[in-house]
Amino acid sequence: MTKVTIYDIAREANVSTAMVSRVINGSGPVKQEKREKILEIINKYGYVPNALARSLFKKETKMLGIILPDISNSFFLQIYQEAEKRALELGYNIILCNSLSDYSLESIFLKSLVEKQVDGIIFLGGRVNDCNLKHRYIEEMEEIKKKVPIVTINNIYDEASTINIVTDEEKGFKDLIKFIAEKGYKKVGMILGKKGISSTETKKEYFEKYIGKFNLETNDEWIVYSGFSINAGIKGAEKLLSSKTLPEVIMCINDVVAMGVIRRLHQVGLKVPDDIKVTGFDDIELAKIFIPSLTTVSQNYKEIGKIVINAFINRNELYSNNKIIVETKLICRESCN
Amino acid sequence: MTKVTIYDIAREANVSTAMVSRVINGSGPVKQEKREKILEIINKYGYVPNALARSLFKKETKMLGIILPDISNSFFLQIYQEAEKRALELGYNIILCNSLSDYSLESIFLKSLVEKQVDGIIFLGGRVNDCNLKHRYIEEMEEIKKKVPIVTINNIYDEASTINIVTDEEKGFKDLIKFIAEKGYKKVGMILGKKGISSTETKKEYFEKYIGKFNLETNDEWIVYSGFSINAGIKGAEKLLSSKTLPEVIMCINDVVAMGVIRRLHQVGLKVPDDIKVTGFDDIELAKIFIPSLTTVSQNYKEIGKIVINAFINRNELYSNNKIIVETKLICRESCN
DNA sequence: CTGAAAGCGCTTACAG
DNA sequence: CTGAAAGCGCTTACAG
Numbered sequence: 138m139t140k141v142t143i144y145d146i147a148r149e150a151n152v153s154t155a156m157v158s159r160v161i162n163g164s165g166p167v168k169q170e171k172r173e174k175i176l177e178i179i180n181k182y183g184y185v186p187n188a189l190a191r192s193l194f195k196k197e198t199k200m201l202g203i204i205l206p207d208i209s210n211s212f213f214l215q216i217y218q219e220a221e222k223r224a225l226e227l228g229y230n231i232i233l234c235n236s237l238s239d240y241s242l243e244s245i246f247l248k249s250l251v252e253k254q255v256d257g258i259i260f261l262g263g264r265v266n267d268c269n270l271k272h273r274y275i276e277e278m279e280e281i282k283k284k285v286p287i288v289t290i291n292n293i294y295d296e297a298s299t300i301n302i303v304t305d306e307e308k309g310f311k312d313l314i315k316f317i318a319e320k321g322y323k324k325v326g327m328i329l330g331k332k333g334i335s336s337t338e339t340k341k342e343y344f345e346k347y348i349g350k351f352n353l354e355t356n357d358e359w360i361v362y363s364g365f366s367i368n369a370g371i372k373g374a375e376k377l378l379s380s381k382t383l384p385e386v387i388m389c390i391n392d393v394v395a396m397g398v399i400r401r402l403h404q405v406g407l408k409v410p411d412d413i414k415v416t417g418f419d420d421i422e423l424a425k426i427f428i429p430s431l432t433t434v435s436q437n438y439k440e441i442g443k444i445v446i447n448a449f450i451n452r453n454e455l456y457s458n459n460k461i462i463v464e465t466k467l468i469c470r471e472s473c474n
Numbered sequence: 475m476t477k478v479t480i481y482d483i484a485r486e487a488n489v490s491t492a493m494v495s496r497v498i499n500g501s502g503p504v505k506q507e508k509r510e511k512i513l514e515i516i517n518k519y520g521y522v523p524n525a526l527a528r529s530l531f532k533k534e535t536k537m538l539g540i541i542l543p544d545i546s547n548s549f550f551l552q553i554y555q556e557a558e559k560r561a562l563e564l565g566y567n568i569i570l571c572n573s574l575s576d577y578s579l580e581s582i583f584l585k586s587l588v589e590k591q592v593d594g595i596i597f598l599g600g601r602v603n604d605c606n607l608k609h610r611y612i613e614e615m616e617e618i619k620k621k622v623p624i625v626t627i628n629n630i631y632d633e634a635s636t637i638n639i640v641t642d643e644e645k646g647f648k649d650l651i652k653f654i655a656e657k658g659y660k661k662v663g664m665i666l667g668k669k670g671i672s673s674t675e676t677k678k679e680y681f682e683k684y685i686g687k688f689n690l691e692t693n694d695e696w697i698v699y700s701g702f703s704i705n706a707g708i709k710g711a712e713k714l715l716s717s718k719t720l721p722e723v724i725m726c727i728n729d730v731v732a733m734g735v736i737r738r739l740h741q742v743g744l745k746v747p748d749d750i751k752v753t754g755f756d757d758i759e760l761a762k763i764f765i766p767s768l769t770t771v772s773q774n775y776k777e778i779g780k781i782v783i784n785a786f787i788n789r790n791e792l793y794s795n796n797k798i799i800v801e802t803k804l805i806c807r808e809s810c811n
Numbered sequence: 812c813t814g815a816a817a818g819c820g821c822t823t824a825c826a827g
Numbered sequence: 828c829t830g831a832a833a834g835c836g837c838t839t840a841c842a843g
Binding site (some may be wrong): 187189193203209221225231232234235240246250251252254280284362367388400403422425428 | 477522527537554568569570577619704715733734737749759763
């Protein structure tokens with residue numbers, strides 16, 4: 138696997154490496170005749186420039202790193218996909234790191250990405266959504282962002298990132314509860330995620346706030362903490378099913394949990410939406426395919442993915458402060474009809 | 475964003491850069507006293523070595539590239555996840571490239587990965603599953619594999635890769651049809667993927683072969699070409715539903731298509747498995763969650779993911795030829811009961 | 812145990 | 828339009 142270098146090309150073409158570099162990059166002037174000769178030799182050997190050497194000089198690798206809990210989680214998946222699309226347009230490659238929300242693993246990835254000189258780090262989930270985080274995890278990110286810009290989404294520690302993209306979950310949640318109220322339902326329960334995780338705590342807050350505002354009923358037995366997976370939905374539903382009475386609508390922390398809930402309800406003979414209604418959150422790809430299709434709140438993945446990449450390009454210019462807000466949207470389907 | 479280099483550390487510690495390099499890498503002997511001093515200064519500045527410079531010298535980047543059609547396709551997703559897990563153990567990072575099976579895009583990614591000097595390329599789907607491929611796409615990969623080892627999965631052009639991992643789909647398919655026959659069903663149809671794609675063509679071949687061997691019935695109307703997505707399943711089911719009679723069992727090219735088929739059957743009032751049976755292929759994560767859970771054939775993702783990475787490490791040693799076969803396994807669940 | 816020096820493969824002022 | 832040379836930040840023989 139010997140590789141030909143710019144020296145080999147230069148020697149054979151009887152020119153300097155500077156010349157070769159210029160034709161490769163289309164920078165500076167080169168006599169047509171020489172250009173052709175050089176191109177011919179490059180082709181002959183299938184010469185490919187070494188990006189390592191170039192990056193070492195240019196201090197730019199055209200690589201971005203993304204650390205997220207789990208790419209199989211559709212929320213992260215869809216952001217990833219949109220981000221990769223945008224990155225491709227701009228000539229960037231992406232190093233994907235699945236952290237499983239393991240903070241030590243996040244640290245390992247962060248270090249590795251810095252070493253590899255990525256042009257930016259996208260950091261989702263895990264520590265930046267932990268309401269009871271040890272401060273050193275934030276300090277670590279504060280140190281790193283001095284070297285590499287960090288973009289986060291729904292991060293609750295502003296100081297941990299260069300730019301933080303925030304989705305307007307409150308608006309989405311409010312619309313959802315308003316919709317439930319307008320449908321005429323009164324009794325509403327909620328399957329939350331893990332305690333102490335920001336998406337759980339903020340949604341709990343919104344839940345209580347808007348249940349009140351729209352004069353709906355709930356009670357402690359109907360508010361259950363669980364997790365963020367299908368299985369968490371199944372477990373959550375089990376717990377809720379053991380309460381003395383049942384609500385008319387079960388709101389869920391996200392779509393995947395909603396699917397688990399529906400699966401469990403189905404097993405005990407409760408049909409959705411005939412016998413009981415369920416709502417999700419996020420509007421993942423599967424939400425419209427699932428039987429029944431899910432009433433949910435859409436995160437604007439296209440927008441998020443685009444901003445997440447653009448943030449590295451147009452830093453300083455586009456964004457006056459380090460917070461960017463992205464809209465959400467109510468989506469009505471079968472599961473809450 | 476000025477970064478401190480090994481020179482800065484060396485100067486402040488009053489030693490040579492060689493010394494600093496040695497303590498960073500734990501290579502060569504260093505007096506305890508100096509080591510401590512150096513470590514202290516490294517810590518003080520939060521110095522992180524530049525992997526670009528190191529890789530340039532070492533000719534090793536500890537980065538792997540993976541090109542696949544679509545990470546949201548669970549088959550690729552699960553291979554990816556297992557591969558990343560194994561890569562992490564060995565200290566590699568992964569650059570993920572979603573090609574959408576666009577051959578030009580595959581070329582762009584291939585070139586980019588070679589430039590970035592990845593230590594290996596994993597290439598799935600797209601061109602290497604195209605039965606009517608223009609030869610230049612294979613030639614391109616033959617050129618590339620002279621520079622960087624390429625590992626593929628179920629690639630039909632052996633010369634395009636350094637190592638090709640092949641899953642024993644024939645065995646799995648045979649077991650599946652045998653199971654159907656033993657259940658006492660006679661009439662079997664099949665929703666295939668896109669025509670001219672190897673997974674479609676080989677499964678069609680196995681279908682016809684084993685339908686014959688086990689004395690089952692089929693007919694042209696029950697064999698429909700479609701695609702590989704949920705929507706393809708929906709479309710495929712529509713087509714099959716328009717035939718004069720219906721089979722008892724509908725086999726599907728993969729699990730996702732099976733889900734689309736079940737969704738469509740459900741819409742016209744056919745319950746699975748009560749009214750009609752459906753089988754999938756691949757055993758994706760969702761297969762056991764879906765209602766009804768899917769009878770399918772499991773690809774051994776753990777094994778595949780491990781081998782896909784190990785192949786780069788133990789090349790030459792472990793594998794005598796460039797083909798590695800991985801077993802498949804029949805999984806019986808609700809959808810074909 | 813330690814350091815000077817060469818080299819990895821590029822790019823870009825700079826001088827001509 | 829062209830080339831010599833320095834430099835990007837490391838690592839490793841090699842010599843001491």
